[in-house]
Amino acid sequence: MQFDIIEKGQYTIIQVNEGRFDAKLAPAFREQIALIKGNIREQLVLDLGQVRFMDSCGLGAVMGAYKMLSNIKISIVNPQKTVIDLLKLTRMDKLILSHPTIEDALASTA
Numbered sequence: 001m002q003f004d005i006i007e008k009g010q011y012t013i014i015q016v017n018e019g020r021f022d023a024k025l026a027p028a029f030r031e032q033i034a035l036i037k038g039n040i041r042e043q044l045v046l047d048l049g050q051v052r053f054m055d056s057c058g059l060g061a062v063m064g065a066y067k068m069l070s071n072i073k074i075s076i077v078n079p080q081k082t083v084i085d086l087l088k089l090t091r092m093d094k095l096i097l098s099h100p101t102i103e104d105a106l107a108s109t110a
Contacts, residue, residue: 005036011106012040015047021058021083029061033068040072045105049078054086066096075105 002017014032018025046062048054066074076098079087087093099105 003032007041008106010042011045012036012043013045013047013102015049017050019050019052021048021051021054021061023055023057026057026061029058030064033065037068040069043073043075043105044069045102046074046076047078047102048076048080048083051083052080054083059086059090059092062096063092075099075108077102077105 004015004017006013006015016029021029044065046065051058062074062076074096076083076087076096078101079098084093084098087096087098097105097108099108
């Protein structure tokens with residue numbers, strides 16, 4: 001899994017640098033979240049700007065992180081239309097808010 005972890009103030013930003021967030025990527029994502037769980041700051045921001053396709057396994061990995069990090073707010077930023085559509089279809093957009101940019105996500109909690 002290709003990703004960058006950026007610490008910015010009280011935020012941990014994970015930028016997923018993959019075009020597909022699917023069954024192949026989901027286990028590695030879950031493992032990485034488990035590894036950094038203790039170091040994640042007050043809010044986790046998932047930058048999915050490069051993800052053009054997400055299937056149920058990718059969505060399940062994100063929701064697994066949501067459950068694992070129950071005391072941390074999670075946001076998705078820069079989602080492609082296909083990702084937005086999946087979140088809306090499954091009503092996960094009610095649990096994990098999406099924002100067009102990282103700045104918007106950070107400003108929404110200021």
